Amino acid sequence: MKIAIDVDGVLADQVGAVLNVIEQEYGLRYSKSDVDRAHWSFNGRDIWQEISRLLDDHEYVLGISPIDGSIDAIRHLSRQESHDVFVVTARRPNAEKATREWLSHHFPSLTKYFYARTGTKQTIPSDVLVDDFDLNIVEFVKSDPNRRGILFVHPWSRNGADIDSYSDQIFFCPKWPAVIRAIEEIQEAN
Template identity: 30%
Template sequence: MKRIAIDMDEVMADLHKKHLDLFNKNYNETLTTDDLFGTRLWKIRPRSADDILAYVDDPTFFRDLEVMEGSQEVIKELNESYEIYITTAAMEHPTSFTAKYEWLKEHFPFLSDLQFVFCGNKSIIHADYLIDDSPRHFKNFKGRGILFSAPHNKYETGYERVNNWEEVRRYFLA
């Protein structure tokens, strides 16, 4: 059975929406997702970068992220034909472990705890495929990297890309 590793943030969980909402509220701004095309929030507001980056260090930040449309249904379907592992680079924000785990248990109850991998460098993941929004995770990954579209990677080229969960379904279950 083939193995698919799936990133959590910006693939299953909508991190950008909450990040933008917090920033806009705290700084009385009206930035939209379109403003993040090809970049990151902290890069377009460098004077606020420390505050922006600190949002994700709040132990509760990841707990109430919105689920990416279609991800629950498609991952459930994939789980019947593939070995599925949710691989999140939680070591970048160790305060996120509990919130991420609780979020996964709430929104993906059909997955086993043994299918969750909290890691740092994803090149250690032994899988046939890695679906991720950050191409840096494909470096030294031995399987096939599939870029999941997100505002910050809009202009990335050189990778197989899926734009949404319906495209993931077609890619793996067609």
């Protein structure tokens, strides 16, 4: 089974990292539960713009923490010969070098890497997509009834995409152990 894994919000704690920078640079302390949509803003600034600015900074990228449970989960998935596990990210190509370096440090098994703009991850050949943004999941499952999407649920994951129309193809998982169970369920159903 081909399993495509998003980076930010699934492998990398991007929101945690940017909230730390916002505290240092602006003196404003927010928690992840405050970030209730993808284009969340603070003081008139869009968090996505802050993130894309920061992704130009090699040191920032290398310093992002992995999401809880992700290292063990990827190790577990990569050990299974029936799975082809790889990365699909909307991080812009200028961040690819640092991202690959970060991946090889934390997730040495993830050597296959695809770039796809937000909302176009369905163009990458895969059976399953694990992503924390509802639009990516909806576009992915919509493109093929045999595909399955796993929404890695954070407070910012739901942004009004029509996820309920495709609920029979989608799993909602707030943590990595639930993602692993969903993948097992998908495999058993195949």
